[in-house]
Amino acid sequence: MIKGLDQLLKDNFNITIHDKSLLDEAFTQASYVNEHPNEGLKFYERIEFLGDAVMQLVVSEYIYRRYPKLPQGRLTRLRAAMVNEDSFASFARECHFDQYIRLGKGEEKAHARERDSLLCDIFESFIGALYLDQGVEPVVAFANQVIFPKLDEGRFDEFFDHKTELQELAQQNGPVTIAYELLSENGPDNDRAFKVAVKIDGKTLGVGEGHSKKHAEQVAAKQALNKLQQQAR
């Protein structure tokens, strides 16, 4: 059994995996198995195959329900922003999963433990182990703690053009007029601050600040988007 992992999961996520062999499998790389040929070990790849599909569904269902007016193309892009190597590797690090991976000596020397692709795999294989042990509900609870709050924190924002998104959402039920209005502009040249309002058919739905007009507009558009999406729920 992998030392400390059990405790980490219990302490941080209130998760207890009953079948410990699943957990061992999920955190073991092939290189480690090859170095311990007589221990009957398994490596994470098959479980990761399953965990990947579990994660896709859990994220898909969450955003499907949370954004009931978002068209399919936008849902697909949002999911791609959430479910990818970059974000899963960072989730794995935040969960301290990197410290518990069993690697062969060569891989350890090659700094595999810090490699995004491996960390992403391990995040998915952990999800697979949790799913096999307890079904989908604990996976949703884990995602509610680790993944979904990041939507509100703006973690996936860089993947979005909020102005385009606002336009698409606002005009879904017919044409509307969207206007950005500069409310104020001040500060010294090297630290300029802009304040912009976005109005839909004359009604202010969002106000944003930023060091450029463009950034302030994006912030305002995001606020308006959140408002529209909350109304639609």
Place this chain on the structure above:
Amino acid sequence: MIKGLDQLLKDNFNITIHDKSLLDEAFTQASYVNEHPNEGLKFYERIEFLGDAVMQLVVSEYIYRRYPKLPQGRLTRLRAAMVNEDSFASFARECHFDQYIRLGKGEEKAHARERDSLLCDIFESFIGALYLDQGVEPVVAFANQVIFPKLDEGRFDEFFDHKTELQELAQQNGPVTIAYELLSENGPDNDRAFKVAVKIDGKTLGVGEGHSKKHAEQVAAKQALNKLQQQAR
């Protein structure tokens, strides 16, 4: 409500969707919604987004459990052979879903009803509706009736190279010797028949017949694969 669809689902699959609006949404194309702007209709795309993820998981879990020794790369290829436009379109036709799609007049004239891409979408959106209405279990039951039996019928065989697959599976726990032995060859030149046995470490695990030696070997390999996979279950 779409006429006859309810009865079809009941008669052929013992499925009753309780929320009829989900079923309407799942079988309605955007072109139809555009032609009926005042009826508050929805088209299938969002539900299809969800159905696609549901189907991925259901198929992934099935093959993960059914082939406990199949490595990840093979699982991925098998899933891709099962979950794709071609196969889903043919499932939709077999289920007679094509007859119940609501299309705009232009799309109808353009024979959209026969288009693989649309039929695949509708198959997925039906799965999405079933999932939203009743959760994952009825989707698994539906797949057990419509999709999974096709694995045994050899529907996905063209995607596989059974000889390679057999080699990978047989050697998973160490090196073995795989040999193909020509048992017989007869018939006229334009209708030649070959019979081949495949032996693993000297033990015959499969016999195949075909009009070429290559085809007979593939059939023999497939038989051996089935035997090994059954042993592994």
